Amino acid sequence: MSGLQKLKERIRQKGLQKVLKTLYERYIFFHWELLWMERDLVSPVPPHNLRDHPAVRLVDITAENADAFARYFGDRVQTMRELAAEGHTGHMYLDEQGDAVGFIFASMRDYHDRHYYGCTFPVKPGEFFEFGGEMTRAYFGTRLSADAQVSLWETMRAKGCHTVVDVCETHNIPALKMHLRMGYQEQGRVTHVYGVFGRWRLFRETRYDGSRLSDLRKVPAPQVAASA
Numbered sequence: 001m002s003g004l005q006k007l008k009e010r011i012r013q014k015g016l017q018k019v020l021k022t023l024y025e026r027y028i029f030f031h032w033e034l035l036w037m038e039r040d041l042v043s044p045v046p047p048h049n050l051r052d053h054p055a056v057r058l059v060d061i062t063a064e065n066a067d068a069f070a071r072y073f074g075d076r077v078q079t080m081r082e083l084a085a086e087g088h089t090g091h092m093y094l095d096e097q098g099d100a101v102g103f104i105f106a107s108m109r110d111y112h113d114r115h116y117y118g119c120t121f122p123v124k125p126g127e128f129f130e131f132g133g134e135m136t137r138a139y140f141g142t143r144l145s146a147d148a149q150v151s152l153w154e155t156m157r158a159k160g161c162h163t164v165v166d167v168c169e170t171h172n173i174p175a176l177k178m179h180l181r182m183g184y185q186e187q188g189r190v191t192h193v194y195g196v197f198g199r200w201r202l203f204r205e206t207r208y209d210g211s212r213l214s215d216l217r218k219v220p221a222p223q224v225a226a227s228a
Contacts, residue, residue, distance in 0.1 A: 030195040034117070034167035035212060036187040037179050038127075041157045041164060045146060048181055053142035056101060058151060061090030068092060071099040072136045079115050083132070089159075091152055093135070093144065102135030104148050106156050106164075117193055118201040121167065128156045130166040149182060167191060170212070177216055186211055 059065065066081040069092070073080075083105060084090055093102040107129045112120040123129045130152065135144055153164055165187070168175050188209060194202040211217070 025195070027198045029197075030193075032117075032193040032195075033170040034191040034193065035170050035176070036165065036167055036189045036191065037184040038163055038165045038187050039182065039184045041153045041162055043183055045150060046181065046183055048146060050143045050146060051141060053139055053144050054095065056093040056095055056144065059092055059094055061092050061103065061105075068094060068098060068100040069103070071097075072101060073103075073134075082115075089128075089152070089155060090132075091148065091155070093148065101139055102144055102148055103132060104130065104134075104152050105132040106130055106152055108156070108159065108161065119191065119193060119203045121191070123165070126161060127163045127165050128159075128161045130164050145178060146182060173216070176213060180213060180216060186213060 059068075061080055061084045063081045063085045066077050066084060069077045069080050080090070080092075080103070088111075089106040089108075091104050092100040095101050107123060108127075110120055110122050111129045111131065113131070121129050121131075130149070133145075133148065135142075135148075139145070156164070168179055170176070170190075188207055190206050190208065192204045192206065196202065
């Protein structure tokens with residue numbers, strides 16, 4: 001299929017406006033806001049109604065077993081191998097065929113994300129930075145999204161951590177709702193990522209008071225007072 005045919009197919013599937021927006025962000029300019037969230041490692045997870053899923057097996061990710069990602073995450077195999085080699089704690093979940101259907105990572109030191117955002121996320125003593133949580137579509141809305149985090153928290157607590165921190169894109173509503181469901185709290189800071197002409201990345205951090213997630217909560221939270 002030619003480039004023009006692929007473009008026509010994407011326009012047919014997603015609509016012209018979405019395709020133009022994607023192209024603009026990829027080649028001209030984008031601005032992502034990454035909301036910082038945190039949670040202690042001992043408070044119980046609030047009740048949820050996530051559905052059950054087929055049996056999976058938890059395995060620590062190593063440079064040697066990263067090939068298990070080939071079927072469902074083929075473009076990530078080398079990334080998984082590199083993250084494991086760098087000493088980050090990684091859990092993957094294997095199905096009955098031995099293929100990875102989900103994964104999640106943790107870093108106890110400042111994490112430089114050279115694979116996606118391009119910035120460094122600072123980590124304080126006693127904290128760990130949680131990143132890379134993902135699963136195949138068949139496991140969306142299942143207990144795996146919660147169980148994978150709890151298992152990672154238990155592992156990192158055994159290593160001396162007391163707090164998990166991570167960031168979530170403000171336009172990713174399902175992920176934000178998941179954070180609230182898991183008992184995360186806002187830290188009141190945002191990492192801004194700017195992409196210019198598909199080549200350069202710029203970063204800055206801002207702070208805010210109150211909550212930016214009031215509309216997603218069952219109980220309204222105080223209004224946000226933003227500050228640079």
